[in-house]
Amino acid sequence: MAAFFATAQTVQAFPMGISTFSLTSVTSTPYVIGVVKVDSLSIGQDVLPSGSYIGSGNASLQLNAVMEGRFWAQDVALFHEVSPNSFEVTMVVNFWNFSGPVSFPGNKSTYQGLGVLCYVGPTFTVSTPFNISLFMNSSGGLKFGYIYAGARHVFFELPTIGNFTVGGLSVVGVPNDLEFVWGGPGGGSVAQMSISATETLYYWTGGRLVEPPVAFSTGFDTAEAVEGVYEVANLTELFSPSVSQTAGPDDQEVLWPVPPTMILNYSSNTALVALSLNGRPLPYQEVELETITITGPKVEYEEYTSPQGVAVFNQVNSSLFVTVFPGNYTLAPTFSVSSPGLSSFFHSLTHGYQSLTSFLKSYNYNHALKSFFRGFKYEQTTNYSPTELLALYVGALAVGVVLAVVLKERHE
Template sequence: MLWRRAVAIFIIASMLIPLSSATIVSSQIGSSFPMGISTFPLSGVYYTKEVEGVINVSSLQIGESYLPNGQPFEMGNASLQLNAMVDGLYWAQDVALICQQTSSTFNIRFVVNYWNLSGPFTLKVNNATVTSFQGLGVICYLSPSISATIPFNLSLFMLENRTGISFGYAYDNHSEIYYFIPISGSFQIGGTSKIGLPNDLELVWGGPGGGSVVSIHINALSEIFYKQGNKMVIPNETYSIGFDTGESVQGVNVNADLSHLFSPKAQEKTGADNPTVLWPIPPSISINQHNSSVNVTVYVNGKPIPDQEIEVETGFPPSPIAKALTNQDGIASFTNITSSLFVVYYPGNFTLSYSYAISSPALNSVYSSLTSYYHKLLSFLQSEEYSFKKGITSFFNDGRYVSPPSTTVNYLLLEYIVAIVVGVVISAVLVRLKT
């Protein structure tokens, strides 16, 4: 019958499609972002002379990367980028271009991209490429490589003085400034750049240049710092994505590690990309009242938060009538609270934003919806989370590594042979059924 012949042809045609094509489709399912940690304040602008990103990698597997049009790019290559704007006029990138050699060893080549957001450069620099890319001037320098073995700790940093900007890294108790560009200026955190991108500071994962996206599996802790006065400080507000680079990753889930409230970190694990505010976040507050005794519990992600000041307020406008600290179980106890309607106020700290709760459950849902600084950060994140799609795609001047082939077997040829054999067998079965 004709339908059986059509089925046979369809099956043969389906089997003849290389498995690699299916891999391309599945690897591009889902959203991708420049994942890691970034900071962008909503109130005010910070100017600093030094920025740094630190990552402690416990495990890392780098898959295939793709260009924005879906074309396969490279296998086993990714970039870890420390990016910052300079006076909103230049964009500085200190990049670790990472190539996986084995399941636990990597080659790392450090790359400088320094972008002129106003147009081409006219100056000459040593040992670097000065060119135009995407209509912007860019200086690109490729350093010699180092070898790294899991687990490893890597730091990327940029320093500014009166004569220019230095680019450096630290690995395995070795710290080195590997390039210098004679253009001075301050790193600007906050506000928008000359081309309209947010002036954030970001330590993020991305593909190996050209706006590419790469799939990785990871377990790591990361931090960013900027210099304030004579010391390096942790930003007050952070996000899990970058806003400026054009590269992105799939498969990296980032959440805040708040086990130490005043030295938080970003925890990077394998999972779905998740644009989110890392800190400050509002804690959860529960109220338990029995007669004039009130117990207030404060917790984050189900974990109690000790040593936090809690206020009970009454009246209109509310004014504090009692204060107490939470104990090791996250509970602040109050006595002689005679009113059945009162407000619990948590003033916040470095990583936890201020929060309210009302003793009346009906009113509490309304009160908790009031806009806080956390909600403002969340609103900014939601409005800018796709800004990387109009971000600057990194230019590495063919500085990437190419992973050595893991086998000499021609798997594509094997796919075709297997497809033909299976197709012939299925056709024979269908013909047999016909007779």
């Protein structure tokens, strides 16, 4: 599904949803699932990264994960808007081997030494509002599936490959991220969308499904993108975060963990520490008061914030101290100092969040993998340009036909 075309992107857009990728650790998991509740959805024009118009009403919802750093598995729902609030959804699997040809039987080809297998699954109709989940399970074979209308479907299966990897880089240099994102219909295309939806992302670890402790608003591996999707993290339940998607400008954001606001007031040997997030008080959170000794910071007191989000430290005899929030899953660490000169001792507390934001802002999306969604109804060798192929594909969606093509190399 993906081809490594490095073209300049003149349309500023991103694959929007939830992705997770650790800068410091690697997680291995056999099961991943993305869940979306769509209240309203409208798909506008589809354009190439250069801005060239190729069609209307087509987009993709992709659950993508790298396996063992060597394979890329994609469970994709292709959306085609047939009327206001009504969509045809076609399930597609693309499975890439970053190291060579795909050895499994099926509709497959090789592009620039990378093997790809494609399978086109069922088509069904959804109307807003609707819920749909995409999942992949590597236990006892690699299974691709979806959940809709309360029914769970496995529509394609491959032999056992290994587990999904979250963290580190693949053998072709793209991050081993797990992403559940909206994008264009293929070829690095951009779909213009207006949406009201809520997304969550889970993976299996420690005998249960968990939400990732680190989440970004954009995917890093797929090059398909959308315009017009604005995201904000809902952290009302700190251990059950979700992402709200509405109409607006799409942008790169660290969804979580994010540092809360800490306000320190010190008077008459009493320190009052107010902890909040986006103006909402954070109750029952641990706060430490630390002093500086010759061996480094020392925790003198520990208190928890009240229902109003305020921690009270009495009998603080030194005017030189630091209050520290050590972090709590979706909340990043932060601190406040009684004297500016103490800040240098605690900058490392916020290094993790700063590293995430720096990675996000500096990431080169030209390294992402541009996709062509291909089926098995028609197969041909063609000299069409990728632009023409994508136009053919989008046109085929409109009449319910999925084309299968073998791509020729694109020369920029």
